[in-house]
Amino acid sequence: MNTVNLKQLAKELNLSVSTVSRALRDSWEISTPTKQRVFDLAKKMNFQPNPYASSLRKHRSRTIAVVIPEVANNFFALAIKGIETIAREKGYHVLIYLTNEDGSEEMSVAANLQSGRVDGVILSLSGETKDARHLVELQQRNIPLVFFDRVCDSIEAPKVMTNDYESGFVATEHLIKAGCHRIAHLTISMSLSISHKRMKGYTDGLLRYDQPFEENMIVRCEGNDEENYKKIRDLLASDQRPDGIFASVEKLAVQVYHACRELGLEIPRDVKVIGFSNLVTASLLSPALTTIAQPAYDMGKEAATILFRRLEKKYILKPDDRVILPARLEVRSSTL
């Protein structure tokens, strides 16, 4: 373990511990020559202040938590990168917690974070989260919370999100204009507000273009991957097969491709496909996938920036402030 501490430096320099501490923090109370002596010895002995002692004393850990459903996913991976970039700039450390889309894991993480381990939390809800008491409790402990993407409407906290409703609308509109008459919507957990918004965009899109809404064109993919795949395949194999599919998340779009392959359906001839996705390989798929791409990296940066503004009490924005970063429609051959 690290063993060189203030006391040792102080003894070596014939100074008091407090003087050394202040010298290292470049306090004006310490004379320049003394500071220099302290700096030099600290460097020579490779002194690293004990962060835990400091955190204990100052009630600040310079650490934040990022709580997300999964990481093996371009969206969340890029968001993490954005968050880490800003955190690094600010001298903060980033703890990562994966909930695996499991509400109870999210709760236990949140409970754990009440210990004061972190100064703030950036979170994207798990698909299973039903109530948000565990997050309210975090707020009650004065631990600032910032949501991104999968936000929680019932909690007052800054939120970084995309224009989900508009994107859902645009995706649907795009399919309709491409000639689709029966458009299916694959959605994940309906307890998430992004799901509602994307779905509302979908239904309003149908309405706007006088397309019928059919209940069986909504496929709720809330289970595990195999179950979801089965549902999708069943949809595509039914005699009520849709001629357009709007997947609300990346992995569902990928499963549509697999199902079409298995069933011998040709995209876009038999069925056109559009999906929310940050796949770097979208343009290389066969056929290239039309996507609604979210600015994941920027969303991460923005969420982190907002959190640090709160932590540094720079300016307190309204607690329910939301930042909307628009997603981009990228038309490719899967909807031609």
Add this chain to the structure above:
Amino acid sequence: MNTVNLKQLAKELNLSVSTVSRALRDSWEISTPTKQRVFDLAKKMNFQPNPYASSLRKHRSRTIAVVIPEVANNFFALAIKGIETIAREKGYHVLIYLTNEDGSEEMSVAANLQSGRVDGVILSLSGETKDARHLVELQQRNIPLVFFDRVCDSIEAPKVMTNDYESGFVATEHLIKAGCHRIAHLTISMSLSISHKRMKGYTDGLLRYDQPFEENMIVRCEGNDEENYKKIRDLLASDQRPDGIFASVEKLAVQVYHACRELGLEIPRDVKVIGFSNLVTASLLSPALTTIAQPAYDMGKEAATILFRRLEKKYILKPDDRVILPARLEVRSSTL
């Protein structure tokens, strides 16, 4: 901030702080009824012990660091997932640091970790890392280090890796058997031992099958994405165009696809492609990409398991122990 502490519990219960502390840790020195009283009140008041006080006192933080070049990449994302899974089981917290393939960022991260902030480190080298003094210093501070994938041969530490040499050989062999006569190898930073091993596999593969080795078939993609892309395109546009390409990392394989598209080359007719990759969409690309897939998730789990064994002093394995998890060749149409 968190405000309920041992002292308050103690006062409320008419016990001493030490008794409460011990009761919560279920010490045999405390009577069952007393323990029960303590447990009940702790639960009622939602007591969470201050982790920093605890870490300071115990010289253990129950926190590890994961230092990787990037996260927006299926391999590293899956590895993180594996690490986080094991860490969660063991009650550890995971700090994440991205070096962005930058050697100096890796150094500054390592320097920072000398503070004793973490009990151990899991690291995959940045492509730019030239010397490893910063890592040696970590070890000297008694902070256990475990490498995965991009290991550092010159440091004695457990290493979790794939069979890079064999995989390089197999990839080359596969291309040769598919009828390639001029095989290019796209490699990343040659300061990484995995690059050497994969390359050695490549050259030995050529040798074994009496294929000529041509220096200009080695493309070192050590710069930024645009430069790398240019090199790849130049290679494919040259009159010495290869008929097979072995990409040592995922992103280079993707760039080959883009370059082929730009140049109007058809895979696999004009050029066959194989690449190290964990792309979930490999089979959906046009054409489907033949890959060498590393068991990223398991590598992460294994690295974490080894680290925790060291931390818990379960059994000290030889310091230079290596675990080799074999990669899998998945033949798809890009090499047919």
Add this chain to the structure above:
DNA sequence: AAGGGTTACTACAACGTTTTCGTAGAAAAA
């Protein structure tokens, strides 16, 4: 020369745990 102000430091308490050492009282052994 006495008072006031500044400069450059030091002593000490505090942060919330854990741990070492100690001990009152009860039970067991003599």
Add this chain to the structure above:
DNA sequence: TTTTTCTACGAAAACGTTGTAGTAACCCTT
């Protein structure tokens, strides 16, 4: 009965840092 051994708890000292409250020594006033 006295002595020893348990049982169940408490007091206090760490861990390494930071903040508060001091204070010698010096310079500047008047």
